[in-house]
Amino acid sequence: MEIRENIFQALQALKAHKLRSFLTTLGIVIGVTTVITMLSLIQGMNRSVQGQIRSLGSNTFYIQKFPAIRMGRLGEKYRKRKDLTIEDAQAIARLCPAVKKASAYAQEFPVRAKYKGEKTPYISLIGGTPEFLELHQYSLERGRSLTPLDVQHRRAVVVLGADITEDLFPHLDPIGQQVLIKGHRFTVVGTLEPKGNFLGESMDDFVITPITTLMKFYGKRRRSVTIVVEPVSVEATQLAIDQATQVLRRRRGVPYDQPNDFEIMTLDMLMDVYKKLTGSVFGAMVGIAGISLLVGGIGIMNIMLVSVTERTREIGIRKAIGAKRSDILYQFLIEAVTLSGLGGILGIGLGVGIGELVGAISPLPATIPIWSIILGFTFSAAVGIFFGIYPASKAAKLNPIAALRYE
Amino acid sequence: MLIELKKVEKVYKVGAVEVPALRGIDLKIEANEYLAIMGPSGSGKSTLMNILGCLDTPTKGSYIFAGREVANLTDDELAQIRNRKIGFVFQTFNLLPRATALHNVELPLIYSGVPASERVRRAAEALESVGLGDRLNHRPNELSGGQRQRVALARALVNRPSIILADEPTGNLDSKTGAEIMELFKKLHQEGNTIVLVTHEEYIAQYSQRRLKLLDGRVQDDIHLEESR
Structure with a gap:
């Protein structure tokens, strides 16, 4: 019997019990919806993170005292580490031919900036160098950026992120005004263009002052800086990492047989960590979806068994007029697959819809990969085959005489 | 010779008990015969019908259908014979209700x-x-009983079978409609079809050329009539 005829008959049979068919397939719908929604959100987030990282210049790397992502408390070997200093950054810039720029920065967090009656929420005060803003692709809106002289003379000047300008100076030109941050007065010399949101986090809620000023006001002790390094070219990235490593090991007196006592992170590594993180979230969701598909599959098996019993007479008639076992087997198998496949299509539609909706009303972007749609459909069809085979073979094995006599 | 049964026996097992339904049937049916199988309930006429229709196989004995020994055929081969060589007409029409x-x-x-x-x-x-x-x-529920039985007849005929097997085809019809269906069978017979009819009604059997009476799983009587009505 042709497949088209089979599908036509399956749809007829499902149409006869619309509500029942819908309820049966709900488990599949929920499972597929979960997978598609999660996939589209995670994929969208990955895209956006990748875009952001690319905009940072994917070859810059960071040197820190501690790993950026760590689980639990830091061990002994980490706590004994020496702090990284501004001088380390300067040495890297001076001694490594493969390094174009090296810039140190530190952070004071949380702080609130005040101007007259106005107050910002908690923000971070970054102590940086003129290169910091360039390396992170911020552009100036008004006034001037930090200068080497600001750093050298430890001037109490700040450049405001766009959120801060908005909060403190909604109607006023901030240039030349004095803001109060954690007990010290700073003169505003410039403001930045807004950069927008990244994963729901504003990238404009900070102020930046020279790193030397930060250390003067808030202390140098127990403050390790982060060093941002930009290699001369993308190809020179590994070379720059090697040279910077050598310089730091020598300056910190690390014996040749000991591992590094600092951490180097490229953006690719960050990306990997990020992907691992979203990967495990996705894994958990797939687990939940798997259970949902399993339950859905059992539901399909159950309803197909009911259907086989209800239609015993029909099976008898079909066998009497010449249906082979395989004809009956395919008929019920295709009915089960049609049921689960329709559930899959419904789930794909819902998942895409929810993904788009979340993308529209929240900062999370959604991207629906085509392969996820194919995957969702294939999986739901496979569930239909797996859980449909038992009821179908039961139908195929019915004795025609007994089936014809069935009331 | 279209059909030849030799010493056909059929025993049903109900739990541990064996119930004989046919106890040695010898029967030959030629092409274009019109045969009525008669007998009280429990005489084995339904069982014989099922075996003739290749829905069931004999426990013992030989059934040769169009030169082939049916007892040795697989399920699929039996399905193929039912499909191409046999047309069934049932008392309860047995149409697919949604089609x-x-x-x-x-x-x-x-x-x-x-x-x-x-x-x-x-x-x-x-x-x-x-x-x-x-x-x-x-659809069947939009048709009268007589019309439904005509649909069933059309279904039996559509593959141009060697034989039409009808099990009480008028049992669920009023006598006028029943007579119309019997006229249709008569016409089919005149067109060269072979017809085997199971009935317990004398006036229905009168349409046939030959009457086979069963009792307790054996042939009690086999009457050939020269003329059908």
């Missing part, structure tokens, strides 16, 4: 792999030949 008349008649052709366009043409022809050319797209 149209046309689709019901198409069904045997679907199972024998006839392409769709030819299928529709042949099914429509068969329905016309039983006088239902204007009811192709009606």
Whole structure:
């Protein structure tokens, strides 16, 4: 019997019990919806993170005292580490031919900036160098950026992120005004263009002052800086990492047989960590979806068994007029697959819809990969085959005489 | 010789008890015969019908259908014979309730792999030949009992079988409609079809040429009449 005829008959049979068919397939719908929604959100987030990282210049790397992502408390070997200093950054810039720029920065967090009656929420005060803003692709809106002289003379000047300008100076030109941050007065010399949101986090809620000023006001002790390094070219990235490593090991007196006592992170590594993180979230969701598909599959098996019993007479008639076992087997198998496949299509539609909706009303972007749609459909069809085979073979094995006599 | 049964026995097992239904039947049926099988309930006529229709196989003995020993055939081979060589007509019509008349008649052709366009043409022809050319797209519940039985007849005929097996075909019909169906059988017989009819009604059996009376799983009487009514 042709497949088209089979599908036509399956749809007829499902149409006869619309509500029942819908309820049966709900488990599949929920499972597929979960997978598609999660996939589209995670994929969208990955895209956006990748875009952001690319905009940072994917070859810059960071040197820190501690790993950026760590689980639990830091061990002994980490706590004994020496702090990284501004001088380390300067040495890297001076001694490594493969390094174009090296810039140190530190952070004071949380702080609130005040101007007259106005107050910002908690923000971070970054102590940086003129290169910091360039390396992170911020552009100036008004006034001037930090200068080497600001750093050298430890001037109490700040450049405001766009959120801060908005909060403190909604109607006023901030240039030349004095803001109060954690007990010290700073003169505003410039403001930045807004950069927008990244994963729901504003990238404009900070102020930046020279790193030397930060250390003067808030202390140098127990403050390790982060060093941002930009290699001369993308190809020179590994070379720059090697040279910077050598310089730091020598300056910190690390014996040749000991591992590094600092951490180097490229953006690719960050990306990997990020992907691992979203990967495990996705894994958990797939687990939940798997259970949902399993339950859905059992539901399909159950309803197909009911259907086989209800239609015993029909099976008898079909066998009497010449249906082979395989004809009956395919008929019920295709009915089960049609049921689960329709559930899959419904789930794909819902998942895409929810993904788009979340993308529209929240900062999370959604991207629906085509392969996820194919995957969702294939999986739901496979569930239909797996859980449909038992009821179908039961139908195929019915004795025609007994089936014809069935009331 | 179309059909030849030699010492056919059929025993049903009900739990541990063996219930004999046929106790040695010898029977020959020629092409274009019109045979009525009669007997009280429990005489084995349904069992004989099932065996003749290849829905069941004998426990003992030999059944040769169109030169082939049926006892040795697989399930699929039996299904193929039912599909191509045998047309069934049942007392309760046994149509698929959700399918149209046309689709019901198409069904045997679907199972024998006839392409769709030819299928529709042949099914429509068969329905016309039983006088239902204007009811192709009606479902069984939109048809009268007589019309349903005509659809069943069209379905039995559509694959041009060697033999038509009818099990109490008028049992669920009033006598006037029943007579119309019997006229249809008579016409089919005159056109060269072989017909085997199971009935316990004398006046229905009178349409046939030959009457086979069963009692307790044995042939009690086998009467050949020269003329059918």
